[in-house]
Amino acid sequence: MTEMIDILKKGPVVPVIVIDNLEDAVPLASALVEGGLEVLEVTLRTPVAIDAVKAMKAALPDAIIGTGTVTNMKTLHQSLEAGADFMVSPGATNSLLRDAVSEGALLLPGAATPSEAMHLLEEGFVCQKFFPAEAAGGVAMLKSIAGPLPQITFCPTGGISNTNAANYLALSNVACVGGTWMLDKNLIKQKDWSAITELARQAKQIVS
Numbered sequence: 367m368t369e370m371i372d373i374l375k376k377g378p379v380v381p382v383i384v385i386d387n388l389e390d391a392v393p394l395a396s397a398l399v400e401g402g403l404e405v406l407e408v409t410l411r412t413p414v415a416i417d418a419v420k421a422m423k424a425a426l427p428d429a430i431i432g433t434g435t436v437t438n439m440k441t442l443h444q445s446l447e448a449g450a451d452f453m454v455s456p457g458a459t460n461s462l463l464r465d466a467v468s469e470g471a472l473l474l475p476g477a478a479t480p481s482e483a484m485h486l487l488e489e490g491f492v493c494q495k496f497f498p499a500e501a502a503g504g505v506a507m508l509k510s511i512a513g514p515l516p517q518i519t520f521c522p523t524g525g526i527s528n529t530n531a532a533n534y535l536a537l538s539n540v541a542c543v544g545g546t547w548m549l550d551k552n553l554i555k556q557k558d559w560s561a562i563t564e565l566a567r568q569a570k571q572i573v574s
């Protein structure tokens with residue numbers, strides 16, 4: 367069975383996608399995969415998001431497609447029905463954590479403090495999203511958490527870009543980073559998919 371850690375390591379840069387137009391879903395995902403980013407997160411913030419996940423899964427069977435903004439059981443179940451490979455939450459509630467476990471869903475719950483991280487650990491979640499990364503203390507905060515809680519692996523997200531991604535990825539407790547910096551809104555509007563592939567390639571280069 368695939369574990370959350372395997373997905374994070376495969377990233378290790380995860381585009382956090384917001385799909386406004388369903389027709390953009392497959393070309394955008396294909397452009398990112400072509401640029402070397404094969405783990406994608408589609409946020410459930412728009413009405414077409416679930417259909418976008420289904421379309422991406424059908425068109426790109428080898429890509430790992432997850433859902434983001436999974437904040438409750440309803441969106442967790444919608445994600446599972448759509449065939450999402452993993453689910454990401456900006457935070458966590460007890461009911462969401464326990465539902466994920468009982469459904470066998472691969473959930474990456476969010477934490478921003480040592481207490482939140484310890485609570486997730488207690489519920490069995492060793493992989494966590496560190497959100498909002500830059501606002502919550504960034505690299506210095508994660509480095510401090512690695513001292514007492516080295517068993518947690520994080521995917522920091524929020525305020526990450528080409529300029530600071532490498533600093534996060536160099537930390538012992540970081541397996542991947544998430545972000546929107548390679549998803550230039552104007553390029554998506556213009557449907558300039560080759561330019562998106564180039565941005566994905568640049569993002570991938572940070573880690574290679």
Ligand SMILES: O=C(O)C(=O)C[C@H](O)[C@H](O)COP(=O)(O)O
Pocket residue numbers: 382409434435436454455456497523524525526544545546547
């Ligand atoms: O939708 C969610 O579930 C989130 O947690 C929010 C995302 O992680 C941020 O939108 C990342 O955005 P940037 O700071 O632009 O990289």
